[in-house]
Amino acid sequence: MKSLVFVLSCLMLSFACSKEKTFDEREINLISPEKISGFDPINASDRYSGNETGKVYEGLFEFHPLKRPYELMPNLAESLPVVSSDGLTYIFKIRKGVLFHDSPAFKDGVGREMKASDIIYSIKRLADPKLNAKGWWLLDDRLVGLNEWRTKNSTTENTNYEEEIEGLKKIDEYTLQMRLKKPYPQFLYALAMPYTFIVAREAVEHFGKEFLNYPVGTGAFVLPKFEQSSMITYLRNTKFRDKFYPSEGEEGDDKLGLLADAGKKIPLIDKITVHVVVESQPKWLSFMKAKDDLLEVKDVNIQQTINSKKELKDEHKEKGIRLIMKPMLDVTYFAFNHEEPIFKNRKLRQAMNLAFDRATYNRLFHENTAFDAHGPVPPGLGGQTKEFKNPYIKYDLDQAKKLLAEAGYPGGKGLPTIVVQTRSDTISRQQIEFFEKCMEKIGINIDAGTNTWPELVNKVTKKQHQMYTMAWGADYPDAENFLGLLYCPNQAPGSNGANYCNPDFDAIYKQATIMQDSPERTTLYEKLNEMVALDAPWIFGFHRTDIYLAQAWLKNFKHMEFNHSQFQYLNVDLEVKKQLSKKF
């Protein structure tokens, strides 16, 4: 009975609290549109897990929150590394005074200082064969001795972390040397990705299998325990080192108020609450009731957001809501499985490209906010030029029929029904239905194979498909990340799920990827992009646009492709929130 009274009084208390809205808590509310698989950096393979991991953990480098084009800046590293003239040896200076979060894993529960050995441990952990990390590809065949160490430990009972690896050497507590097997110009980008975030060995060993639910990082926010629920609450890390809001950014950032907090110590807020909401409608309603501060607008809600001129609708403007629209570094495509004999026929592939009605698709599914992909590389990365127009991505049924006949399948005769593997959600089903209708017009029969996301990934990895649909988002701002999708050695289970092989392409790719960023490399990238575009290894889709809505009181939000490190810079204007909240 006593406990019942207690429960009741708690309930009443919570009602009482929710009624009176107070505006003194420096809190922001965000949405994660997917469930988070856990907080283990080495497995943070999707964007949303990366975003959550990035609130707690940090890497040696991070992308500058304001500067564009994207620029790396040292984070846990004190400065950019000293690189030897052959581009193979990197010397990193580690920042002093960086503390891990307090955790029962440490002696007396107090977080200790992060040192060079933690970085070595974290990288070895990514390579640990027993953990089978999703991010291993990033460093596969890169560091001297790391692959050998991995192979050696795959048969032993326990992984030997004590063994020194030639490519990963501690010089002193704050100095680290890494040695590459061959030049890897994207190496520093790799050290800014969630996969290489720094973890503490004590925490990994203390929590064991539960480690993914007890994040112990060095970041601006702490999360003592992650529970798979609809809400994740992060609190400000009170022991966070002196880290300051940047005082320079891109031109125009000043006018947008993005430099108002320049030089201030971050984080500027006390709490971040992330609501996990998968369905689009509840997300939209929750933002429109000012329960959330930022909304990533997807397919179905685009029409409610912008008018035909692609401007924010007046009803939102009145509430002070801001619209942020930026092209994404991504590409969507329908991939052929090039191991299927029929798809070795280039003319068939080109014909199918010509028969795909991109304009209607863009209108139906992206509200005309996406851009036609002429090749794999999206605009904004060196390797893509405005001048290059892929002749096979226009909608031309006559030409398509002609090519199909030349391919040996006049009117689609002789072709089997082609099964396209896709996801089973509503939008994917409608999209594939549209694709079916397009192909039907030139006499090609398409069937849809619907899958859950893991099923689809599994089929692609095992090459059990004829065609599949996919979107690829940049891991780092380098065209190599997109061109690699068509590099023969990256075949499934690698990222080249189309299993496309073109020796001419591979030769130039191999040459380009070990070059440092230079005009010569960009020229090679352009050549690769155009060469592969004309060969039609996929049916090219779109480069999409990121659309965000931000409440007026959310400060310092700038569109960022690699946004896992961005949240520590956000701020909230409580005065504005108080005034505007009456309008909601």
Next chain:
Amino acid sequence: MKENSLWKDAFRRLTMDKWALGSLIIVLIYSSVALLAAMGIIAGDWAKEVGASNMAPNGDHWLGTDIFGRDVLSKVLRGTQIAMSVGLVTSLIAIPIGVVLGALAGYFGGWVDDLITWLYTTFSSIPNIMLLISITMILGKGIFAVYIALGATSWVTLCRLIRGEVMKHKEREYVQAAGAIGGGHFRKLFLHILPNVTHIVIINTSLQFQFAIKSEVILSYLGLGVQGEPSWGTMIDDAKLELSRGVWWQLAGATTAMFLVVLAFNLLGDALRDSLDPKLKGK
């Protein structure tokens, strides 16, 4: 006073009930729509683009158009064919299984009964929708899998009812008499007992139909049902995304169609029970 036969009498009582008659007419209409759609006489060109995308209901298209500009009414009619065919085929699968197993269990008792009772209690202890999903996962998606999945899961109730009824009947005098003049098990069970429990089968078919229709809609809604054909379930799934844009007609069309037929089968099932169950006679 002249007594009508059981069936004539039942039919008379059924037609006296206005609701039952209405339901019967609705079921007949749905059946003819399904038949005509199957023959391609109506809604054969449902896949054709007839207008702009998401057109509101108007004189030409009474239920508007969907995202690809297809006539929603045609999709509803075509969906009727899918729904009714699922009802029919699953009944054809489930009823023989239920009747035969129920009759065997009730008549022979002993270990046969134990085995069959164990089988159906095991089946009914698994949540229905979970079982459906796992069967469609194994068989692959498509209408064939839906037939099998629903047929294989929905015989339990009928089996249980028939078992109880047969148990009751096998002790009756007419069965004993049949035995006394030399009738074997087969003769007693299938020629004497079964005709006397047919009313249960009829009532159950009506309920079986609406269960199958509802389940097909749920499976299609989850993306596990029919592929590449309109189903009420996929239409409701589409509507999930469209409602926020004010496109309500797909949802309205599909749910109304489903509501009417499910209600009709339910009412009809009730009325059939009232008119066929001898115990309720004269009430």
